[in-house]
Amino acid sequence: AVVSTQSTGGICAGVAALTSASGILSSVPFFAGFTSGGAAAGSAAAATQAVIGNVAAGNVAAGSAFSFLQSVGAATVLGTPVGAAAGVAVGVAGAAVVIIC
Numbered sequence: 001a002v003v004s005t006q007s008t009g010g011i012c013a014g015v016a017a018l019t020s021a022s023g024i025l026s027s028v029p030f031f032a033g034f035t036s037g038g039a040a041a042g043s044a045a046a047a048t049q050a051v052i053g054n055v056a057a058g059n060v061a062a063g064s065a066f067s068f069l070q071s072v073g074a075a076t077v078l079g080t081p082v083g084a085a086a087g088v089a090v091g092v093a094g095a096a097v098v099i100i101c
Contacts, residue, residue, distance in 0.1 A: 012097070012100075012101035013098050013101040015097075016094045016095075016097035016098040016100075016101055017094065017098050018094075019090060019091075019093070019094035019097070020090075020091045020092075020093075020094025020095045020097075020098060021091070021094070022090070022091075022094075023086075023087045023088065023089070023090030023091030023092070023093070023094055024087065024088065024091035025087075026083070026086075026087035026090070027083075027084040027085075027087035027088050027091070028069075029069050029072045029073045030073060030080065030081070030083060030084035030087075031084060032044045032045050032069065033045030033046055034069045034070050034072060034073030034074070035073050035074075035080070036073060036074055036080055037074075038070070038074065039070065045066075045069070045070070045073075048066055049066070052066060
């Protein structure tokens, strides 16, 4: 089968855009303050936690967005500066490939 360069360019750009988006999105928990040590002081995560109450008191609903993001920050490399930097790097690389495609 013959594949035109126009369709492969679209595939290239689509894959690169998804890569870029996933890289950037993977950095969101850390930059919002969901870290491996809990909600970072002065962050959006800390402000949200102050509104909904102390996690230890059971005021954060299991399965909530806050609970999910804190789990991601606490249990994965995404809650560390290295993980956040890697996510940004993947996002920038994906954006560069979109430009090349």
